[in-house]
Amino acid sequence: MNDPNGLTYLAQLTPKGKSAIATIAICGPNAWEIMRRVFRPRNKKPLPVEANAGNIFLGRLGLGHGDEVVLSFKSAIPLCLEIHPHGGIQVVSMLLEFLQAQGAILCKWQDFSSLIYPDPLQAMAFNLLNQATTREPSKILLDQFNGAFRAWLDEFLIYVCTNDALSAKNHIANISPYSNMGCRLVDPWRVVLAGPTNAGKSSLMNVLAGYQRSIVSDIPGTTRDVLWLETAIEGWAVSFADTAGMRESSDPLENAGMLMGARAIEIADLVLWIQDCTVDEVPPPLHLRDKKIVMVRNKIDLESQQERINNRESIGVSALAGAGVEELLSKIIGELVHPVPKPLQAVAFHPLLKSALDKSCDLIDKGRLAEIPELWSCFQKKSK
Numbered sequence: 001m002n003d004p005n006g007l008t009y010l011a012q013l014t015p016k017g018k019s020a021i022a023t024i025a026i027c028g029p030n031a032w033e034i035m036r037r038v039f040r041p042r043n044k045k046p047l048p049v050e051a052n053a054g055n056i057f058l059g060r061l062g063l064g065h066g067d068e069v070v071l072s073f074k075s076a077i078p079l080c081l082e083i084h085p086h087g088g089i090q091v092v093s094m095l096l097e098f099l100q101a102q103g104a105i106l107c108k109w110q111d112f113s114s115l116i117y118p119d120p121l122q123a124m125a126f127n128l129l130n131q132a133t134t135r136e137p138s139k140i141l142l143d144q145f146n147g148a149f150r151a152w153l154d155e156f157l158i159y160v161c162t163n164d165a166l167s168a169k170n171h172i173a174n175i176s177p178y179s180n181m182g183c184r185l186v187d188p189w190r191v192v193l194a195g196p197t198n199a200g201k202s203s204l205m206n207v208l209a210g211y212q213r214s215i216v217s218d219i220p221g222t223t224r225d226v227l228w229l230e231t232a233i234e235g236w237a238v239s240f241a242d243t244a245g246m247r248e249s250s251d252p253l254e255n256a257g258m259l260m261g262a263r264a265i266e267i268a269d270l271v272l273w274i275q276d277c278t279v280d281e282v283p284p285p286l287h288l289r290d291k292k293i294v295m296v297r298n299k300i301d302l303e304s305q306q307e308r309i310n311n312r313e314s315i316g317v318s319a320l321a322g323a324g325v326e327e328l329l330s331k332i333i334g335e336l337v338h339p340v341p342k343p344l345q346a347v348a349f350h351p352l353l354k355s356a357l358d359k360s361c362d363l364i365d366k367g368r369l370a371e372i373p374e375l376w377s378c379f380q381k382k383s384k
């Protein structure tokens with residue numbers, strides 16, 4: 001039914017610019033009503049009075065000949081549809097204008113979620129989901145979108161309001177191991193390859209890239225700039241940085257490269273300290289002591305079986321032969337994502353939530369539970 005008081009919003013969800021396909025969302029009480037009026041199904045049967053989430057229709061939309069589009073019924077509450085037209089700039093503009101003329105209000109995708117979802121936590125998760133580039137963060141965000149963190153918060157506030165400090169503290173302890181990871185769901189993890197010259201850092205970078213990203217050479221000091229490479233490992237986005245090898249040098253260019261490497265290490269979540277297993281060990285320098293480090297022995301194709309058994313404390317790889325690389329990748333993710341959240345685990349998935357969590361913890365310790373609900377008030381559902 002047409003709802004004269006309800007507002008229906010429209011937004012382009014795919015980035016502006018040319019693409020094969022674009023996505024336009026139209027949400028609000030009149031979305032289906034509008035579509036039943038203007039959508040021309042290919043099979044000539046009118047759209048049903050009611051549809052269900054997951055229903056898909058093919059037809060034409062827009063002025064004159066319009067464009068051939070796929071119409072997807074995303075959800076009934078809130079009422080949300082997606083239109084997938086061709087992605088040309090003019091096609092999308094024509095459809096946005098056409099739908100505005102039918103009464104929908106155009107807004108930016110960033111504002112769209114807060115207009116559609118009365119629960120701010122759901123709106124935040126929706127926006128982050130649109131920015132997540134890999135599988136695992138998307139799964140975690142989808143769980144939060146579907147209410148995992150909301151359920152956690154509702155229970156937490158019951159403990160707070162009944163002055164049950166112990167349960168409130170335990171409830172925080174269940175979730176806090178995931179908070180650092182939760183703040184990084186749309187940023188790739190940063191992993192720096194560092195170590196002495198000629199250890200095989202650039203060779204390993206190329207294995208990780210699957211193509212020749214870095215120049216490999218037996219001339220020490222070949223790598224100077226920091227070279228970044230973004231990839232996905234086990235469903236997580238990871239940015240690797242190949243850096244200049246560390247050694248004493250009088251070459252100002254090489255020293256400038258080492259300085260850039262040191263800066264990359266400062267912002268790294270993890271450092272792979274890569275050494276050549278055929279030469280004497282070089283321990284990581286002191287300025288790495290506060291960093292998470294994975295020790296890597298490269299060139300194990302040149303190592304004897306016995307040496308390999310003796311060197312169990314570091315990960316052995318051969319950038320040349322590809323040996324050990326899978327194990328190294330698993331180790332990297334194991335270090336970065338720890339503990340691994342189980343499906344449906346509540347996660348503080350935004351720095352603002354982590355901050356409210358930390359402040360709540362502090363207030364419980366000080367016995368000031370009455371001040372906690374105010375910290376969370378901006379995340380509470382808007383009343384209609």
Ligand SMILES: Nc1nc2c(ncn2[C@@H]2O[C@H](COP(=O)(O)OP(=O)(O)O)[C@@H](O)[C@H]2O)c(=O)[nH]1
Nearest residue numbers: 198199200201202203216217218299318319320
């Ligand atoms: N045998 C062997 N040689 C390697 C391996 N990885 C790298 N190298 C060689 O070691 C030299 C230095 O490699 P490079 O990747 O440029 O080292 P970087 O200075 O640490 O970046 C080159 O001659 C590579 O071909 C490996 O796994 N096995």
Ligand SMILES: [Mg+2]
Nearest residue numbers: 201202222223
């Ligand atoms: Mg190099």
